[in-house]
Amino acid sequence: MxxxxxxxxxxxxxxxxxxxxxxxxxxxxxxxxxxxxxxxxxxxxxxxxxxxxxxxxxxxxxxxxxxxxxxxxxxxxxxPLPSNKAAVVLAVDTSRSMLAADLNPSRLEAAKATARKFIELAPATTQIGLVSFSDSASALVMPTTDREKLLEAIDRLKPAQNTSIENAIVTGVRMLPGRKNLRPPAELLPPGLSQPDPLQGIPDLPVPEQSQPSADLPPGSVVILSDGASNVSTNPSLPTRNRLEIAARFAKNANVKLYTFPMGQQGGTVMQIEGRNYYVPFEPRNLEQLAQATGGKNTYPPTEEALRAIVKELGVVIRWEGVxxxxxxxxxxxxxxxxxxxxxxxxxxxxxxx
Structure with a gap:
């Protein structure tokens, strides 16, 4: 005392x-x-x-x-008082393929609307962070209960280039409480790079000599809103499936579950870019496998009822701690x-x- x-x-x-x-x-x-x-x-x-x-x-x-x-x-x-230790990171795909109009008005706008709805339904004490990812992942908002800050960051999301889902997973996991010092999987680093570059948006992020997740870490979750296509990596020698498996294993070892919301329509669509027509794939199977590998859930389509069920599952993790x-x-x-x-x-x- x-x-x-x-x-x-x-x-x-x-x-x-x-x-x-x-x-x-x-x-x-x-x-x-x-x-x-x-x-x-x-x-x-x-x-x-x-x-x-x-x-x-x-x-x-x-x-x-x-x-x-x-x-x-x-x-x-x-x-010792009860405290809500629930922490969720929303990872929103901002690659160019998210401009496809098979969802009204586009996949990106639908993903932003889903993210806003998730924030609206989540308990006020749930900490929520935000990641945007395309070629790389950027930590825009660290887990917080400040809803206005999150909504403003979502409004500012703009489309970029390609997609790297594994970078989004690694960044999202390291943003969760107690996990910022975890070493990213060596297989996902560029060949010959022994020390990873600091992740964008996470200041003062040291990489320790070893990173063993503590057994008493509270459960964490990363919610991925994407069309499932992952076409760029820091280690292009690995096939996409292998990269996603490594990222999923990294999340599971850190006591983090992946919840996925595929954004798109079955069969993909065709969109016009600079006067040319391009086929834009929709690959929900990648997202489904990520959820299964970590004990999370894949939700398609992300209806409000399904979203409520996910929020109810993720929104409250009570732990007794000295305050x-x-x-x-x-x-x-x-x-x-x-x-x-x-x-x-x-x-x-x-x-x-x-």
Whole structure:
């Protein structure tokens, strides 16, 4: 226990002085009575209550005084309190293929609308972060309960170039509480690069010599909104399927589940870019495999009902943890209760308030 105003603890020195004064005053009153009254007559005239009837109310009043003096120093304790440790990172695909219009008005706008709806439905205490990814992944908003900040970041999302889902997964996992020092999988680094570059948007991100996820890490989740196509990597020598499997294993080892929302229509579509028609694929199977590999869920289509079910599953993870809390009000309330009890006993036994 600590104290905000420790100087007030000196007031506790008044407590033994007050007790000493009460003892002195009681003895003086007894001596005065003995000096001016006959002992036999006094016993007939003055009825002495049982000692317990005198001491219990006085003890309660003295204990209340002690608690009030202690509360004056504003004590701070760390009692175990329930806390929502749920943390989710929304990873939104901003590659050029997300401009396809098979969803109205486009895949990207549909993904942004889904992300907004997720934020709206999530409990206010759920920490939510935001990642945008195309050729690389950028941590736009670290997990927070500030909904306005998240919504503003979503509104600013703009389309870029290609897609690297594995980068989004690694970035999202390392953004979650307690995981920023995890070493990215070596297989996903460019050939010959022994130390990864710091991830965009995550300041002061050291890479430790070894990264063993703590067993007591709270569960985390990364929600991926993408059309499923992953066509660029920092290590192009690996096939797409292998890269995604490595990223999924990295997430699972960090106690993170992947929840995926495929954005697009079966069969893909054709879109016009700079006067030319291009086929834009839709590959939900990649996203489904990611969810299965980590124990998450793949939701297609992302209806509001399905979204509510996912939010309910991810939104609350209660953990008991010590939280620094000032308890002066609690001590004052307890002191008031003791005073009332002491006064009640005194009224019942002695017909007066001490």
């Amino acid at each position: 600590s104290f905000t105003w420790p100087a007030f603890l000196w007031l506790l020195l008044l407590f033994p002085l007050f007790i000493g004064f009460l003892v002195w005053a009681g003895r003086r009153r007894e001596r005065t009575a003995q000096a001016f009254a006959d002992a036999r007559l006094r016993a007939l005239v003055v009825r002495q209550p049982p000692k317990a009837h005198v001491r219990w109310p006085l003890a309660l009043q003295l204990l209340a005084l002690f608690l009030l003096l202690l509360a004056a120093a504003r004590p701070v304790a760390s009692p 620094k809390t000032e308890i002066s009000s609690l001590l004052s309330a307890l002191a008031a209760l003791l005073m009332i009890m002491g006064a009640g006993l005194s009224l019942r036994w002695q017909r007066r308030v001490p």
